[in-house]
Amino acid sequence: MPRKSKLLSWLPALNYQVWVLAAGRLLSQTGSGFTLFYAPIFFVNQVGLSATQVGLGLGSASISGVFGRLLGGSFADSQFWGRRRTLLLSAVLSAIASIVLAISSDFPVFVAGNLLMGLGIGLYWPANEAMVADLTAPAQRNEAFALTRLSDSLGLGLGVVLGGLLVGMTGAYRALFVIDAISFVVLFGVVYWAIAESNQSISNHEAIRGWQQALRDRRLLTYAVANVLFTTYLVQINSTMPLYFTNFLSGLPKGFSPPMLSALFTWHMVVSVLCQLPAVRVLNRFSRARGLTLSAVLWGVGFLLVWVTGVVPSNHLLWAILALGVLALATVTYMPSASSITVELAPESLRGVYLAVNSQCWAIGAFIGPPLGGWALDQSPFVAHSLWIGLALSVSIAILVLQVLDRMMQCDLPQDVVRPKYK
Numbered sequence: 001m002p003r004k005s006k007l008l009s010w011l012p013a014l015n016y017q018v019w020v021l022a023a024g025r026l027l028s029q030t031g032s033g034f035t036l037f038y039a040p041i042f043f044v045n046q047v048g049l050s051a052t053q054v055g056l057g058l059g060s061a062s063i064s065g066v067f068g069r070l071l072g073g074s075f076a077d078s079q080f081w082g083r084r085r086t087l088l089l090s091a092v093l094s095a096i097a098s099i100v101l102a103i104s105s106d107f108p109v110f111v112a113g114n115l116l117m118g119l120g121i122g123l124y125w126p127a128n129e130a131m132v133a134d135l136t137a138p139a140q141r142n143e144a145f146a147l148t149r150l151s152d153s154l155g156l157g158l159g160v161v162l163g164g165l166l167v168g169m170t171g172a173y174r175a176l177f178v179i180d181a182i183s184f185v186v187l188f189g190v191v192y193w194a195i196a197e198s199n200q201s202i203s204n205h206e207a208i209r210g211w212q213q214a215l216r217d218r219r220l221l222t223y224a225v226a227n228v229l230f231t232t233y234l235v236q237i238n239s240t241m242p243l244y245f246t247n248f249l250s251g252l253p254k255g256f257s258p259p260m261l262s263a264l265f266t267w268h269m270v271v272s273v274l275c276q277l278p279a280v281r282v283l284n285r286f287s288r289a290r291g292l293t294l295s296a297v298l299w300g301v302g303f304l305l306v307w308v309t310g311v312v313p314s315n316h317l318l319w320a321i322l323a324l325g326v327l328a329l330a331t332v333t334y335m336p337s338a339s340s341i342t343v344e345l346a347p348e349s350l351r352g353v354y355l356a357v358n359s360q361c362w363a364i365g366a367f368i369g370p371p372l373g374g375w376a377l378d379q380s381p382f383v384a385h386s387l388w389i390g391l392a393l394s395v396s397i398a399i400l401v402l403q404v405l406d407r408m409m410q411c412d413l414p415q416d417v418v419r420p421k422y423k
Helices: 003-011 014-038 039-045 051-077 082-103 108-133 140-169 172-194 204-213 218-239 241-247 259-283 288-311 316-345 348-377 381-411
Strands: none
Touching: 003 108, 003 381, 014 082, 014 108, 014 140, 014 172, 039 051, 051 082, 051 108, 051 204, 051 348, 082 108, 082 172, 082 288, 082 316, 108 140, 108 316, 108 348, 140 259, 140 316, 172 316, 204 218, 218 241, 218 288, 218 316, 218 348, 218 381, 241 288, 241 348, 259 316, 288 316, 288 381, 316 348, 348 381
């Protein structure tokens, strides 16, 4: 009994609806994990689309995701839609998208499914994070957002593993998309039955005008500059690093084998999951901007270790383990702080719109990161190795921007108020 009490005391004391949202997200991300790694294989090798067509189709989700985020921010803040209805709409669109992908047998239908999926996911994030902010006190928000991201990571990891087992036993790729659709139906049920609307503060017209206010907020735009850098860093882990570790390890012509790459990225995920909540409790001692500064330093160290992995003549595996471990810490210190600082900047009535701006930074980073990394890896080994040095040096820009932001936020406080530490 004492051991159980000790475990419960270690868990964050959050509103039950935050836990319900996290559980729903865990289930839906497990479904998404089923399709994440296997969709390109299926549509190229079995449906017969070209790799270029699959790349264009998957990329179309980012385009519709931009519009989804625009709508999601306004809908989440509006009286008619609110957070809850926006989440329900997101789940419906995502479920339909999975079914469209399950029956897809040509390029136009494949693109249609991805466009719907991008729209559904774009609607989801501003509404979800606004609701989490509504249901938590400022001192709890880092932990609440960390729980959301933890559910994301766990769900995707479980989905990838279970999807691989299912495909290995049955070869039924289309079943993966059906399972993904079912997971979004489950998310719809969770939100419909267990979640109450947390905010209906302004009219639909005012929600649309909120974008004008957000885009005139110098603090938010300053933060967005740093956030685009962070999201560009994040996508390098999945888009550029695997190919770099395969083709550009000095003294190791064939690079790491696929099983070794899988093990390394599993290590990265495990460190992220295990360290997410402990890292948040350390970050609560600092202001949000300083927490993000710590993340920037870790990104810089991690990229330097990736460079070392590529250029050293031996012990590549040891350096890669260190690099991905540090980058996991950089990720867990970034994720909750990014959402928390956005909520801190936002007027309460415009949380959805402000969080939509935060989410748009992810879309921009996803647009910049893969082409940048791909271009570097198409050049000489010197350029490929230098990419990581360049990324490490760019961290100084993020740190400078965050220092400016921290001063701006301090200046906005009344002179007799000291910014609290989030204990």
